[in-house]
Amino acid sequence: MVRRVAEVGREPDPSSLEGPDRPGTNVGRDVDRAQERQKERLMTEHAASEQETPAGLHHVAYACRDINENHRFYEDLVGLELVHTEVTPVGEGFFRHTFYDTGDGTCLAFFDLHGVGEEDKDRTDISTGLGMPLWVNHIAIRSDEARTAAAVERLHAAGYGTYVLEHGWCRSTYVTDPNGISFEFCVDTPGFVPDRQRALELLDAVPTGTGKTP
Structure with missing residues (x-):
């Protein structure tokens, strides 16, 4: 027997149904099952999409020259709160790892670093130390006026100089x-x-x- 499949979300036309699909049989259950399968498929696709998309940035890490001077700069002057510190031994050396909340977690x-393989503790200048202008590799936080x-x-x-650049889509203050x-x-x-x-x-x-090409 040929069976016609009712469209999801549309009431079946009794005249188009044959045999067990006529009113009073199982067509309602068939439609419900089809709707449920469609719902499950959409939920599965949505879950897969969420898994493929990163939830966001957790942290970025840099080396510092002096942990106390660094702390004073970032907490007391910039205004970021220290929320976590790790102290980890590595062989005969150790390192401290500090985390400052930028405002959204x-x-x-x-x-x-202290004797964990670093060649020059003071080479923390991530742009000029690599032969690039100071402004290339940098840190930026979202702020307001x-x-x-x-x-x-x-x-x-505290003796730090700053300068401002208008980019059109944002206004940046640098230090x-x-x-x-x-x-x-x-x-x-x-x-x-x-x-x-x-x-x-x-x-x-x-x-x-x-005079340059891509």
Whole structure:
């Protein structure tokens, strides 16, 4: 016997049903099963999509030259709270690993190394130490005008210089930390809307007049 399958979400037409599919039989159960299978498939696809997408940044870690000076800079001046410290022996040496909350649970972390294989403890300048301009490899936290102004006041009082750049889509205030790393307070421009398509188009873009190729 040929059996016609009712569409999910649409009431079956009794005239189109034959045999056991006529009203009063099991068509309702068949529709319910089809709807349940569709629901399970969508839930499975959604769960797989969530598994493929990272939940977010947990922490990034850098080496520091002096753990106490580093702590003063990041907690007392920048305003990030120290939330966790690990002290771990490695052979005859050890390291300390400190974590500072950037405001949303994501942490900025630092290693204080003591005889664990480091060649030069002071080479923590992640841009200039690699022959690149200071601003290339840097740290940026999301901020607002009030928090940035308060931090800048503390930094200036402590002898640190700052400078500001307007990027159009955000306003950035920069300072160099005790490790020779450029640190940025980034304030998003109100109304800015990300444009993924434009971002993709510019991946291979080269400004005119530079004489450079991608």
